Amino acid sequence: MKSSLSLSMFIKLFLLLALLDICVSKSVFDFFYFVQQWPGSYCDTKRSCCYPITGKPASNFSIHGLWPNYNNGSWPSDCNPKHPFNQSQISDLVSRAQTSWPSLGCPSSNNIKFWKHEWSKHGTCSESVGLDQHAYFQHTLDLKDQIDLLQILQDAGIKPDGSFYNVSSIEEAIEKGSGYFPGIRCNFDASRNSQLLEIYLCVDKSATRFIDCPILPHSNCPSQVEFPTFGADSGILQLATPSSPNYI
DSSP states (O other), rough: HHHHHHHHHHHHHHHHHHHHHHHHHHHHHSEEEEEEEHHHHHSSTTTOOOHHHOOOOOSEEEEEEEEEOOTSSOOOOOTTTTSSSGGGGGGGTHHHHHSSSOOSSSSSOOOOOHHHHHHHHHGGOOOOOOOHHHHHHHHHHHHHHHHOHHHHHHTOOOOSSOOEEEHHHHHHHHHHHSOOOOOOOOEETTTTOOEEEEEEEEOTTTTTSEEEESSSSOOOSEEEOOOOSSSSSOOOOOOEEEEEEEEO
16 A cells, blocks of 8 residues: 555656656747847838937847747746846846837836836746846847947948848848848838848847857848938937837
């Protein structure tokens, strides 16, 4: 009787440990997508945009997010609702984040809602590789400083002047300037012209080192895309009426 009970308990314990091992292995992703967006393209749509109350963002690529991904193209999300965003944990990073990681969603905000969304959906999943909230935001901001996408493109003669450029030329310029082949995503302006919206680069699980992408996001861009302006003379209007922010 005791022997039968002990065997049953052993089997249950073995199955529980195996299940825990499967859950842990599934929670550990393979790499990050580091995604930057061009504000001129985000704003130059029928939907338009709203600048944060901290002021109009710089005419530069800004951070969209740092997103854990698996090598098979899938990704984890919303991994730990018990660890909500806490602004006090990144108080020393807020100034940098306001410059490099602004929200363009409507209505105008102080960026906190955007950062909260990125941490809840993507950042909590980075805890499986040892990144707490401060480390997640600091590493993301540091990545922005490592590769200057706008300068790389301008050095190759690709400028945000409203002209159209070959996507292959954009890819080649970024690969030459950064050492890594990018993923490119586009959206449409109000006239249905395809325009450069996002650039994806890949980062290792420490969130400190750029790597060759194991898999690239599906590109929705045609062969040529517009690189719209985003400056004092861009003609982009800020919406006064609320709309839903385009967070991912």
